[in-house]
Amino acid sequence: MAVQVETNRRVTMASRPEGFPQESDFTLEEVEAPSAGPGEVLVRTHWLSVDPYQRGRMSSARSYAKGLELGDVITAQAVGEVIESNDSRYEPGDFVLGQLGWQDYAVARGGVLRKIPPGIEPQLALHVLGATGLTAYFGLLDVAQPVPGDTVVVSGAGGAVGSVAGQIARIMGCRTVGIAGGADKQEDLRDLYRFDEAIDYKTGDLRSAVKAACPDGVDVYFDNCGGEISAAVHSRVNIGARIAICGQVSQYNVERPQPTFHPGFLIVVRARMQGFLVSDYAPRFVEAIPRLARWVMNGDIRYRETVTEGLENAPRAFIGMLNGENRGKALVKL
Amino acid sequence: MAVQVETNRRVTMASRPEGFPQESDFTLEEVEAPSAGPGEVLVRTHWLSVDPYQRGRMSSARSYAKGLELGDVITAQAVGEVIESNDSRYEPGDFVLGQLGWQDYAVARGGVLRKIPPGIEPQLALHVLGATGLTAYFGLLDVAQPVPGDTVVVSGAGGAVGSVAGQIARIMGCRTVGIAGGADKQEDLRDLYRFDEAIDYKTGDLRSAVKAACPDGVDVYFDNCGGEISAAVHSRVNIGARIAICGQVSQYNVERPQPTFHPGFLIVVRARMQGFLVSDYAPRFVEAIPRLARWVMNGDIRYRETVTEGLENAPRAFIGMLNGENRGKALVKL
Numbered sequence: 001m002a003v004q005v006e007t008n009r010r011v012t013m014a015s016r017p018e019g020f021p022q023e024s025d026f027t028l029e030e031v032e033a034p035s036a037g038p039g040e041v042l043v044r045t046h047w048l049s050v051d052p053y054q055r056g057r058m059s060s061a062r063s064y065a066k067g068l069e070l071g072d073v074i075t076a077q078a079v080g081e082v083i084e085s086n087d088s089r090y091e092p093g094d095f096v097l098g099q100l101g102w103q104d105y106a107v108a109r110g111g112v113l114r115k116i117p118p119g120i121e122p123q124l125a126l127h128v129l130g131a132t133g134l135t136a137y138f139g140l141l142d143v144a145q146p147v148p149g150d151t152v153v154v155s156g157a158g159g160a161v162g163s164v165a166g167q168i169a170r171i172m173g174c175r176t177v178g179i180a181g182g183a184d185k186q187e188d189l190r191d192l193y194r195f196d197e198a199i200d201y202k203t204g205d206l207r208s209a210v211k212a213a214c215p216d217g218v219d220v221y222f223d224n225c226g227g228e229i230s231a232a233v234h235s236r237v238n239i240g241a242r243i244a245i246c247g248q249v250s251q252y253n254v255e256r257p258q259p260t261f262h263p264g265f266l267i268v269v270r271a272r273m274q275g276f277l278v279s280d281y282a283p284r285f286v287e288a289i290p291r292l293a294r295w296v297m298n299g300d301i302r303y304r305e306t307v308t309e310g311l312e313n314a315p316r317a318f319i320g321m322l323n324g325e326n327r328g329k330a331l332v333k334l
Numbered sequence: 335m336a337v338q339v340e341t342n343r344r345v346t347m348a349s350r351p352e353g354f355p356q357e358s359d360f361t362l363e364e365v366e367a368p369s370a371g372p373g374e375v376l377v378r379t380h381w382l383s384v385d386p387y388q389r390g391r392m393s394s395a396r397s398y399a400k401g402l403e404l405g406d407v408i409t410a411q412a413v414g415e416v417i418e419s420n421d422s423r424y425e426p427g428d429f430v431l432g433q434l435g436w437q438d439y440a441v442a443r444g445g446v447l448r449k450i451p452p453g454i455e456p457q458l459a460l461h462v463l464g465a466t467g468l469t470a471y472f473g474l475l476d477v478a479q480p481v482p483g484d485t486v487v488v489s490g491a492g493g494a495v496g497s498v499a500g501q502i503a504r505i506m507g508c509r510t511v512g513i514a515g516g517a518d519k520q521e522d523l524r525d526l527y528r529f530d531e532a533i534d535y536k537t538g539d540l541r542s543a544v545k546a547a548c549p550d551g552v553d554v555y556f557d558n559c560g561g562e563i564s565a566a567v568h569s570r571v572n573i574g575a576r577i578a579i580c581g582q583v584s585q586y587n588v589e590r591p592q593p594t595f596h597p598g599f600l601i602v603v604r605a606r607m608q609g610f611l612v613s614d615y616a617p618r619f620v621e622a623i624p625r626l627a628r629w630v631m632n633g634d635i636r637y638r639e640t641v642t643e644g645l646e647n648a649p650r651a652f653i654g655m656l657n658g659e660n661r662g663k664a665l666v667k668l
Contacts, residue, residue, distance in 0.1 A: 275600025
C-alpha cells in the first residue's frame with residue numbers, strides 16, 4: 001500500500017554565505033512530497049546532523065565534495081524511519097541512516113542507506129557511533145598514532161569529534177589536553193570527558209596555558225580549529241610530533257583566509273602534518289563501530305547532545321554550532 | 335714528530351645577517367694555529383661545503399641546531415687531510431670528513447671524523463656521497479615514498495639535494511619534474527639530470543607550467559624552496575600526495591617570514607606533509623652510501639660542482655648559493 005504524504009518541508013540554500021552564514025542564506029520551502037520509485041525507500045526524517053564540514057559545501061572554493069548550488073536542499077546526514085520501501089532489505093518502521101538532507105521526507109535507493117540496529121538510540125548513529133566518532137577514531141589511531149604516555153592535545157575538544165578523540169587518547173593511556181572556549185565547555189572537558197587538562201582559548205594567554213598544560217611538550221595534536229589556536233600548540237610540539245588535520249573551523253567563515261602555517265617548522269621538529277577524511281576509511285567502519293559501541297556501553301566514551309527542535313530551526317542550530325555555542329554533538333530533532 | 339703550523343686563517347660571523355647576508359657579516363681573521371692534543375687529530379682543510387642550512391645557524395630564531403654566536407667560526411662540513419694524529423685510527427695523509435668549519439686548519443677528536451676511502455674523489459663525501467646525497471635518499475625514499483609511475487616534482491632541482499632526489503625518483507621509475515631558475519639550470523635538469531620535464535620559475539606563469547608538466551597531477555613533492563613555488567605545486571597535488579619538506583630556501587632570508595600555507599588544504603587532498611633532518615638517519619647511512627656510490631659509478635646519478643677557490647671567497651660563494659647562482663653542489667677549494 002502506497003503511503004500518501006502530502007507535503008514536504010525542506011531547507012534550501014537561498015544565497016551563498018559570504019563570511020559567516022546568516023539565517024537569510026537559507027529558505028524553508030514547502031513542496032509536494034516525494035514518493036518511492038522502484039528500488040527506493042521513503043524515509044521520514046527524525047534527526048538531522050549539523051556539522052562544520054557543511055560550511056565547505058556552501059562555498060564555491062575547491063573542496064573534497066561537490067558544492068551546493070543555489071536552491072539545493074542542504075545536504076546532511078540524518079536518521080529517519082522507513083515509511084514505504086520498494087527494497088526488500090527495509091521495512092516500514094526500520095530506522096536508517098543516510099544523506100537525507102534538511103527535510104521532512106527523503107527518498108533514497110536502499111543501497112545508500114544503513115540500517116540502525118534496534119536497541120541503540122538511533123541518533124547515536126549521527127555522532128558517537130557514526131561520522132564524528134569514526135572521524136575521531138581514524139584520525140587519532142590511524143593518522144596521529146599516539147603511544148601510551150604521549151601528550152595528546154585536541155582543539156575543538158568540546159565538540160562531537162574532539163571529545164571522542166580525547167577520550168580514545170585517554171583509553172590509549174595518553175595524557176590528554178583539551179582546548180575549547182567558555183566555562184561550560186571547560187566543565188565538560190574536565191568532568192564529562194575527563195581530559196587531564198582543559199584550556200579555555202577565550203581567556204588568558206593561550207601560549208602560556210599550552211606550556212603550563214604540557215610540561216613535556218606535545219606529541220600529538222588533533223587539530224579541529226587551525227588559526228591562532230593551532231599556532232599556540234605548534235609552539236610546543238616535540239620532535240617527531242604527529243599533527244592530524246581534522247578540521248580548520250576557525251578558517252571556514254573567513255572571507256579571504258590567509259595562510260597560517262610555515263612548512264619549514266616541520267623540519268625543525270621533524271614532524272608530520274596529515275589531513276584525512278573519514279569517508280576514505282569506509283571499508284574499515286566495520287572495525288571501528290563495534291569498538292566505539294563497546295566504549296560507549298562501558299562508559300569509556302561519554303557524550304553530550306545539544307538538541308534543537310524543529311526543521312525550521314536547523315539554520316539557527318548550524319550557525320550556533322559554527323559559533324561554538326553547542327556542547328557536544330549539535331542535532332536537530334524533527 | 336709534532337708538525338709546526340704557524341697561523342690559521344678562519345672566517346667568523348662578524349654580525350648577525352638581517353635578511354639577505356652581506357659579505358660584511360663575515361670576517362677573515364688570522365690566529366695562531368691549533369695543535370692536536372691527546373686523542374685529537376690536526377686536519378688541513380681542502381674542501382669546504384656551502385649549504386642553505388648554514389643560513390639558519392646565523393639566525394637567533396628557534397632551529398634544530400645550536401646557532402652561531404658573534405665571533406664564532408662558521409660551522410661547515412669540510413674534507414681535509416690529516417697532518418698530525420694522536421688517534422691510532424688516523425695517519426697523516428688520510429682524507430677525512432668532519433664539521434671542520436670555514437678555516438685552514440681544524441683540530442677534532444678522532445671519533446667525530448669519518449675516513450674517506452681512497453679511490454674516490456674526496457669532495458664527493460661533501461655532496462653526492464655525503465650529506466646532500468643522503469638528504470635526497472632518505473627524504474625521497476623514507477619520507478615521500480614514491481611508487482613507480484608516480485609524478486614526482488622537485489623544487490630547487492638544480493641544487494645538490496634536488497638533483498639527486500630527482501635522479502633517485504627516476505631510478506624508482508617515476509615521472510620526474512624539476513623546478514629551477516634560469517636557462518643554465520634548465521639545461522642541467524633536462525640533459526644532465528634527465529628530468530622528464532624542467533620548469534623555469536623565473537619565466538612565465540608557474541601554475542600553468544606545473545599544470546602542463548603534470549597532466550596526471552603531482553603524487554610526490556620534494557620541497558626545497560617553499561613560498562610561491564610550493565603554492566604552485568600544491569595547486570596540482572593528487573589525493574594521497576606526500577610532501578617532503580626538505581628546505582624552504584625562499585624563506586631563509588625574509589626578515590619576518592609570513593605564513594605561506596593553509597593546513598586545511600591537507601584535508602581536501604588527504605595529503606601528508608612531513609619535515610625531516612638527514613642527521614636523524616645517521617644509523618642508516620651505512621645502508622644508503624653503498625647504494626649512492628653504486629648509482630654514481632654506473633651513471634644513474636650524475637652531479638655537477640660549482641667550485642670557488644680560496645677561503646677568503648667562502649662568504650661570496652655562500653651568498654651566491656643563496657641567490658641560486660651555483661649549478662649543482664657549491665664548494666670552496668682551499
